[in-house]
Amino acid sequence: MTHAAAKAHIEAVAETARTRSHNEPEFLQAMDEVLDTLVPALVEHPEFIEAGILERLIEPERQIIFRVPWLDDQNRVQVNRGFRVQFNSALGPFKGGLRFHSSVNLSVIKFLGFEQIFKNALTRQRIGGGKGGSDFDPHGKSDAEVMRFCQSFMTELYRHIDDQTDVPAGDIGVGAREIGYLFGQYRRLTGRHESGVLTGKGKVWGGAEVRTEATGYGAVFFAQEMLNRTGEDIDGRRAVVSGSGNVAIYAIEKITQLGGVPVTASDSSGYVVDEQGIDIGLLKQVKEVERARISEYAARKPNARFVANGSVWDVPAELAFPCATQNELTVQGARALLDSGVRIVAEGANMPTTPEAVVMLQQSGVLFAPGKAANSGGVATSALEMSQNAARDRWDFEQSETRLRAIMRDVHDSTYEASERFGRPGDYVLGANTAGFVTVAEAMLDQGVI
Ligand code: NDP
Secondary structure, X not given: OOHHHHHHHHHHHHHHHHHHOOOOHHHHHHHHHHHOOOHHHHHHOHHHHHOOHHHHHOOOOEEEEXXXXXXXXXXXXXEEEEEEEEEEOOOOOEEEEEEEXXXXXXXXXXXXXXXXXXHHHHHOOOXXXXXEEEOXXXXXXXXXXXXXXXXXXXXXXXXXXXXXXXXXXXXXXXOHHHHHHHHHHHHHHHOOOOHHHOOOOOHHHOOOOOHHHHHHHHHHHHHHHHHHHOOOOOOOOEEEEEOOOHHHHHHHHHHHHOOOEEOEEEEOOEEEEOOOOOOHHHHHHHHHHOOOOOHHHHXXXXXXXXXXXXXXXXXXXXXXXXXXXXOOEOHHHHHHHHHOOOOEEEOOOOOOEOHHHHHHHHHOOOEEEOHHHHOOHHHHHHHHHHHHHHHOOOOOHHHHHHHHHHHHHHHHHHHHHHHHHOOOOOOHHHHHHHHHHHHHHHHHHHOOOO
16 A cells, blocks of 8 residues: 555545535544544555445444423523434444533534544543534523423433443533433433443542543643653643633643643633632632633632633743633644743643644644543543443542543553654654554454444
């Protein structure tokens, strides 16, 4: 297999997808990002081409779209759209979160599900890739409205999931509260306390220690591994973090624990800068307990300031952790980060950096950690939750964090090794895509044309 033939094959597959999924820009962006890096893997494995692996990989095994009717507090009927895309189960049950956000559509869920296939493979936890969600926006809704919505959502979803088939978890807009309501309705509909059907559960009824912290902590552990490889460290370095949800909060917490100084947090209304380092207790109070806007942090913390219109990437730092949403770090943001001497960009969110910005950062010698690898600690810990549920066991915090740390080291090492093996040492994008791809492709090859 020549380089040119592998490239031509990829182009033909991508062209089919562009025709078939022409109205799915986020999915096509995620697909191109992966396919563009697979030439060396296909040159080494021509059998993947013969077996039609790419053609099958870009097509979900199943996608479910459903109506979610619910009553608001004024007793008015509201209707949202629900999704579950079961992308690939060659390695294990479909696994991936549920996103509740007004921007959710099939394209967004397919992009997330596609990424999830490779991310889950990198964790070596025997889980397939899937994703779901709804265009429901929990912001400003009462607890009772969120509960009724979740119950209606699960009234359809329960037919398609169980602990051996498909195991959803949280994502944007879906935290412990939503997982609780979803699990309650699943239990009522099935009459089974099937702990392993959802992850991110409350700790007293089957949730794992460190699952809440895992994605943010994992992203920082991954960054630490990258820095350690070049003899550097997080200790004493300033960090910019975007977002103030689950991933951002625990990235900020771990950066602080490792001696770094995270100086920002943001939400869709703006960002705060706290030169003393973000006060994690206050941040949790404002965002986790009160579900308030990030400006509230600055209102209560002397010397912190809130910036309503602007880019968090304009704040100078050596470490950058985009932890909010897709395409939030553009070329403009990358240029600002480069001007301030950024050393590492580690994606806590999924696909937060635009393709052009990734190229710019990599070409400037910045250590760039793609979300597939850097934020895989969340799903890896979800898989640990599934193991504990299956064994009716419960690990303590220390044991769970030790496992997470070991998994992140392993994800880092296999990603780096793949980057070396396929000719571009230190290109973690190429490394993550190819390491994940080869694992899934081998499983698909073994299991025949299905
Ligand atoms: P949360 O809902 O807890 O927080 C999301 C944060 O991002 C909020 O601060 C939110 O602000 C902000 N945000 C969301 N959309 C936008 C937008 N369009 N513009 C500006 N800010 C926005 O979600 P998570 O922290 O769980 O998820 C964050 C990212 O991490 C997502 O990309 C997710 O897919 C990814 N991820 C999450 C994992 C997990 O375990 N939770 C695992 C792996 C990846 P606001 O409240 O104003 O909307």
